[in-house]
Amino acid sequence: MKTSFCSIAFRKSPYNIFDIMTIISNIGYDAIEIWGNHLFDIDIDHLREFMIDNDMTVSMISPYMDFTGSTDDLKTSLGTAEKFIEIAKTISCQRIRVFTGLIGSNDATEAQIDQACKGLKELCKMDSTIDFALETHPKTLVDNVDSTISLIEMVDAANLKVNLDIYHMWEVHQETSEVFDRLFPYTTHIHAKNANLPPELSANNHPLLHDKQASQEIVGVTYLNGGQMKYNDFIKKLLASGYDGYFSIEWFGHGVEQAARHEHEFIKSFKEYDQALKHEISQR
Numbered sequence: 001m002k003t004s005f006c007s008i009a010f011r012k013s014p015y016n017i018f019d020i021m022t023i024i025s026n027i028g029y030d031a032i033e034i035w036g037n038h039l040f041d042i043d044i045d046h047l048r049e050f051m052i053d054n055d056m057t058v059s060m061i062s063p064y065m066d067f068t069g070s071t072d073d074l075k076t077s078l079g080t081a082e083k084f085i086e087i088a089k090t091i092s093c094q095r096i097r098v099f100t101g102l103i104g105s106n107d108a109t110e111a112q113i114d115q116a117c118k119g120l121k122e123l124c125k126m127d128s129t130i131d132f133a134l135e136t137h138p139k140t141l142v143d144n145v146d147s148t149i150s151l152i153e154m155v156d157a158a159n160l161k162v163n164l165d166i167y168h169m170w171e172v173h174q175e176t177s178e179v180f181d182r183l184f185p186y187t188t189h190i191h192a193k194n195a196n197l198p199p200e201l202s203a204n205n206h207p208l209l210h211d212k213q214a215s216q217e218i219v220g221v222t223y224l225n226g227g228q229m230k231y232n233d234f235i236k237k238l239l240a241s242g243y244d245g246y247f248s249i250e251w252f253g254h255g256v257e258q259a260a261r262h263e264h265e266f267i268k269s270f271k272e273y274d275q276a277l278k279h280e281i282s283q284r
Contacts, residue, residue, distance in 0.1 A: 001238055001274075003028075003267055004059035004248035006191070008035035009256045017042060021056055027260050028268075032056070033189075033248045034093075036063030036084065044090045051091060059246040060095035060133060060163065060189050061088055065123075067116040068101030068108060068141065074119050078126075085127050095131045095189055097163050098123070100140045105147035116141055117154050124157035131188045133163035144172045145182050152186055161188035165250070167195070170229045180237060187243075192263075193250040194227025195220040221253035225266050235267070239274045 005024045007017060015023070017038040024032045039047075039061070051058070063084045065077035084096055100116050108116075123132055134142045134151070142148040142162070152160055164187045169179045180187075197220040224231045238247070249263045 001243055002030040002059070002246050003264060004031040004033050004189075004246040005029050005260055005263075006033045006035065006062070006248055006250045007038050008062070009249075009251040009259070011035065011037070013256065017047070018050055021050070022054070023257060024260060025054065025056055027257075027264050029260075029264060030057065031059035031246060033060045033062060033097075033246070034058055036061065039084075039087060044087050048091050058091055058093040059248055060097055061093055062097035065099055066101040067119040068103040068112040071115075073101070074115060078119065078122060081123050081126060085130060088130055089127070094129075095133050095161075095163075097189075098132050098134050099137065100134065100142060100151070102139055103141065104139045104143050105141050108141060113141065113151075113154075117151070120151075120155045120160060121157060124155065124159050128159055131159050131161045132157075133161045133189050135163040135191070136165045136169050136183075138168060138171075143168075145169065145179055148183060149186070162186040163189045163191060165191040165193075166234060167191070167193050167227075167229055176229070176234045177237060180234070180241070184241060184243070187245065189245055190238075190243075190247050191250045192224060192231070192247055193252065194222055194224050194229050194231065196222055196227050218252035221251070223259065223262055223266065224249075231266075235270050236273060239270065 007020050010020050013020075017034060020038070021032050050056070061084055063080055065080055066073040067077060081096070088094070088096055098120075103112055120132070134148065136142050136148055141151050148162060152162070162183055164180070164183055166176055166179070170176050173179050247267065249260065251259045251263070253259060
């Protein structure tokens with residue numbers, strides 16, 4: 001399992017993406033996930049050279065799309081996809097995050113679902129070498145396990161995958177083991193965050209939503225080992241499964257650099273468990 005950190009954590013920081021990548025690399029992360037807004041007005045060729053010179057990797061690029069909105073929203077989303085595909089290819093990034101829109105699976109009409117399927121099919125045909133990772137998220141078509149698998153089966157494209165935001169799935173299902181078992185075959189990337197939230201903030205009315213400017217204040221955010229979701233068993237299950245993708249920290253609180261260090265140390269604390277597990281497997 002490889003570690004990554006989402007640059008959206010620096011959304012209110014004056015740092016540019018070059019500064020952010022240096023900070024995250026120096027902490028010891030294997031890669032960085034780049035928020036789409038951090039790529040505005042950036043010379044992508046310069047970014048590619050910077051990555052090569054500093055031996056850096058981008059786990060995923062995370063722009064915004066809307067496949068359940070108006071036909072204009074769909075057209076804009078496919079245009080956005082074209083732009084970010086070119087960026088991904090330039091910097092050798094294999095994944096682009098995809099939001100389906102702002103309509104939950106229970107609220108979507110047949111027409112909206114049909115439009116999303118057609119749009120996602122077109123998206124996946126744009127470049128078969130890139131994984132388009134549906135982010136499991138409230139108020140989207142992939143806001144629970146059943147709806148996620150249903151959408152993937154309807155689109156039927158080999159490169160339509162899942163960015164498993166496990167905290168949001170825990171909110172809905174109140175467990176992570178079966179969620180992971182069912183979505184593991186489709187999972188290409190994982191988002192990890194945690195929070196302590198009051199009961200009135202349920203999965204249907206959640207503050208951690210996809211604000212394109214990310215200007216909102218987020219309440220209740222805390223470290224992975226300090227929130228309502230218990231990460232120890234989930235991480236051990238990931239390691240036992242042989243998951244070799246990215247485990248990307250999505251931080252929305254204050255003290256970003258301190259949080260990045262803390263979360264990296266927390267993940268590293270499972271190293272001995274991982275080594276013991278691999279040794280056990282090798283002895284079988």
